[in-house]
Amino acid sequence: MRLTSEQHLDGGVLEREFTLGEIPGILWTPASASPSTPAPLILLGHPPLGLRKMYPRLVARAQHSAADGFATATIELPGSGDRPRWPAAEQARADLRQAMAAGEPVSDEIVDALVLPLVDQAVPEWQAALDALLSLPEIGGPVGYSGGVISIGIRLAVVEPRVSAAVLFAGSFVPRALFEEARQVSIPLHVLLQWDDEGNNRQAALDLFDVFGSREKSLHAHLGGHAGVPQFAGDAAAQFFARHLK
Amino acid sequence: MRLTSEQHLDGGVLEREFTLGEIPGILWTPASASPSTPAPLILLGHPPLGLRKMYPRLVARAQHSAADGFATATIELPGSGDRPRWPAAEQARADLRQAMAAGEPVSDEIVDALVLPLVDQAVPEWQAALDALLSLPEIGGPVGYSGGVISIGIRLAVVEPRVSAAVLFAGSFVPRALFEEARQVSIPLHVLLQWDDEGNNRQAALDLFDVFGSREKSLHAHLGGHAGVPQFAGDAAAQFFARHLK
Numbered sequence: 001m002r003l004t005s006e007q008h009l010d011g012g013v014l015e016r017e018f019t020l021g022e023i024p025g026i027l028w029t030p031a032s033a034s035p036s037t038p039a040p041l042i043l044l045g046h047p048p049l050g051l052r053k054m055y056p057r058l059v060a061r062a063q064h065s066a067a068d069g070f071a072t073a074t075i076e077l078p079g080s081g082d083r084p085r086w087p088a089a090e091q092a093r094a095d096l097r098q099a100m101a102a103g104e105p106v107s108d109e110i111v112d113a114l115v116l117p118l119v120d121q122a123v124p125e126w127q128a129a130l131d132a133l134l135s136l137p138e139i140g141g142p143v144g145y146s147g148g149v150i151s152i153g154i155r156l157a158v159v160e161p162r163v164s165a166a167v168l169f170a171g172s173f174v175p176r177a178l179f180e181e182a183r184q185v186s187i188p189l190h191v192l193l194q195w196d197d198e199g200n201n202r203q204a205a206l207d208l209f210d211v212f213g214s215r216e217k218s219l220h221a222h223l224g225g226h227a228g229v230p231q232f233a234g235d236a237a238a239q240f241f242a243r244h245l246k
Numbered sequence: 247m248r249l250t251s252e253q254h255l256d257g258g259v260l261e262r263e264f265t266l267g268e269i270p271g272i273l274w275t276p277a278s279a280s281p282s283t284p285a286p287l288i289l290l291g292h293p294p295l296g297l298r299k300m301y302p303r304l305v306a307r308a309q310h311s312a313a314d315g316f317a318t319a320t321i322e323l324p325g326s327g328d329r330p331r332w333p334a335a336e337q338a339r340a341d342l343r344q345a346m347a348a349g350e351p352v353s354d355e356i357v358d359a360l361v362l363p364l365v366d367q368a369v370p371e372w373q374a375a376l377d378a379l380l381s382l383p384e385i386g387g388p389v390g391y392s393g394g395v396i397s398i399g400i401r402l403a404v405v406e407p408r409v410s411a412a413v414l415f416a417g418s419f420v421p422r423a424l425f426e427e428a429r430q431v432s433i434p435l436h437v438l439l440q441w442d443d444e445g446n447n448r449q450a451a452l453d454l455f456d457v458f459g460s461r462e463k464s465l466h467a468h469l470g471g472h473a474g475v476p477q478f479a480g481d482a483a484a485q486f487f488a489r490h491l492k
Contacts, residue, residue, distance in 0.1 A: 195455075195456070195465075206452065209441075209467070210441070214469075215469065216469065216476075217468075217469050218466065218467060218468045218469070218476075218479070219441075219465070219466070219467040219468075220464060220465070220466055220467075221455070221464060221465040221466075221467075222463075222464045222465075223460075223461065223462065223463050223464070230462075230464075232485070232486075232489060233464070235485075236482055236485075239478070239481075239482075240478075243478060
């Protein structure tokens with residue numbers, strides 16, 4: 001991991017950009033984080049729209065988490081932002097847009113083509129980022145994962161034992177294969193669902209919540225569309241992490 | 247309203263029993279409540295099992311609310327506790343038990359017979375209790391309603407303008423007529439659902455959440471059976487009231 005820039009934000013939060021090989025990322029640490037009092041870490045997931053576009057929302061989440069004593073970090077997803085485009089994924093996105101514009105059901109084939117390669121490539125990258133981040137003396141465990149592409153969160157929860165709690169956002173297409181993996185998830189889960197999410201199948205989200213294997217799981221559904229998660233829902237998610245990561 | 251007894255509980259909470267005509271009730275006020283700083287009030291709903299049986303859970307909810315500065319009050323439901331039995335309701339309960347024991351679906355007729363007369367009689371009683379409670383100088387508005395028979399909460403939210411926020415527990419049978427009334431509810435709602443509630447139809451609970459007319463409504467589903475609402479869910483409900491009643 002190579003630190004490429006740093007700046008101080010409001011509230012004493014230190015923002016550092018880094019690269020991990022070809023992958024850009026950002027790390028935020030609260031003023032309280034030090035080698036003698038390392039901060040627990042939350043990985044900030046995000047949709048595949050590019051870190052630069054997502055930055056305003058990411059930094060707001062980072063600031064909120066820092067106020068609770070958490071470090072946060074994120075990396076660019078494969079095929080997004082400045083990373084090389086991915087012809088197969090571009091094709092799947094085009095197929096998705098076409099099906100939705102035509103009012104047709106989105107087929108399992110399109111969802112698989114859209115999501116499975118992304119999960120297969122992204123998850124080892126988040127694990128590599130975790131290796132690098134946890135080697136910093138001011139960052140400690142335990143680790144949480146929050147938001148973004150829910151299928152990445154599911155796979156990470158299954159394969160990465162250092163992730164010990166997750167806030168998942170039921171707001172994107174989930175391949176059938178990931179429903180099977182969801183049964184193997186055993187960490188505490190706090191699942192957010194926007195009740196009127198235009199691009200989301202509500203029943204599929206409820207079915208997915210049902211199959212998670214975790215003994216502590218809760219679903220928090222709020223009125224409104226994809227981007228309408230209310231402020232108090234963020235506060236509740238923060239309390240979930242405070243219960244499980246401290 | 248006639249106050250019949252009073253005792254001081256831990257934390258400076260004052261518990262007063264009262265009768266309202268034939269109806270027994272209990273009022274809890276935090277130490278902070280006074281004529282110069284009247285406490286907002288939360289009405290504590292409960293299932294029709296009798297106040298005496300429900301007392302341990304009610305006093306725990308009262309103590310939790312008092313710590314947040316709320317007064318709480320409850321009254322006995324018609325046909326419960328020491329109040330006169332109600333032959334038609336007893337028959338409906340017997341029919342319900344028989345249908346459930348036989349593994350048969352519970353018919354709309356049974357649900358209507360069980361719930362509609364209870365709602366029709368209980369709601370004006372809760373309104374009369376509200377009149378009496380709000381005449382006490384140490385109790386102020388706004389008023390919340392929490393838990394108990396969800397159909398009573400729905401009707402009260404529609405007909406009683408002094409109730410300005412409600413925590414509802416999706417854990418009992420709801421007549422079709424109340425689904426229609428639910429469309430008219432416009433106050434903020436925080437709805438709790440136990441995902442594995444033995445005696446509850448999950449899909450009906452989700453359908454009910456969907457039809458509520460409120461612009462702010464959220465559903466909080468937790469793993470476990472009817473009585474397994476986790477502690478942190480109570481904390482979240484308390485935060486909902488703190489947002490809306492203060």
